[in-house]
Amino acid sequence: MGNREDLLEGAKRCLYDKGYFRTTARDIATEAGVSLAAIGYHYGTKDALLNEAVVVAMQEWAEDLRRVLAEPGDFATTWGKVIDSFATARPLWVIQFELVAHMARTPEMREAFAKAGEQARLGLAELFGSDSERVGAVVQTLVAGLASQWLVDPDAAPSSEDLLEGLRFLTGPASETPGA
Numbered sequence: 001m002g003n004r005e006d007l008l009e010g011a012k013r014c015l016y017d018k019g020y021f022r023t024t025a026r027d028i029a030t031e032a033g034v035s036l037a038a039i040g041y042h043y044g045t046k047d048a049l050l051n052e053a054v055v056v057a058m059q060e061w062a063e064d065l066r067r068v069l070a071e072p073g074d075f076a077t078t079w080g081k082v083i084d085s086f087a088t089a090r091p092l093w094v095i096q097f098e099l100v101a102h103m104a105r106t107p108e109m110r111e112a113f114a115k116a117g118e119q120a121r122l123g124l125a126e127l128f129g130s131d132s133e134r135v136g137a138v139v140q141t142l143v144a145g146l147a148s149q150w151l152v153d154p155d156a157a158p159s160s161e162d163l164l165e166g167l168r169f170l171t172g173p174a175s176e177t178p179g180a
Contacts, residue, residue, distance in 0.1 A: 007049060011028045019094065051109060051112050054092075055112070065127065077160070079163055080159070083160060093147045094151065
């Protein structure tokens with residue numbers, strides 16, 4: 001690997017160990033085994049490097065999930081695998097929620113993650129057998145909501161069976177009339 005790739009891998013390791021806001025440029029350079037100046041040369045800023053590291057880490061999570069979901073299964077089995085992935089990717093989800101609050105004050109970060117979000121929605125739609133960004137948006141909503149509940153209290157977070165029951169209720173006959 002070259003310095004650019006080493007920096008990206010070092011930034012991902014730092015993100016997992018320290019989180020986004022506690023990671024310094026020196027931490028990344030040390031972890032990558034390169035000079036501090038290499039960050040500026042290859043990425044411009046530490047934040048640009050960390051933002052790319054988060055996007056790449058999410059793509060890796062999605063790829064891992066794609067492999068796990070390649071095995072056929074019913075709704076409960078599939079969503080059970082999604083929920084299980086939260087344990088493996090816990091640091092990544094913590095980082096994402098850490099960043100959501102910060103994006104309100106960082107337009108360039110919000111813009112970068114909005115673009116990544118579009119790709120994520122399309123990727124999630126494909127994972128679930130669709131080419132519709134709307135389907136991907138619903139899946140993304142379910143995944144993010146489940147992840148947030150799982151991070152707070154994994155034992156009380158909805159199971160795949162709970163999710164199925166709730167979706168059946170919301171999309172069943174009673175859903176035709178608001179408030180019914």
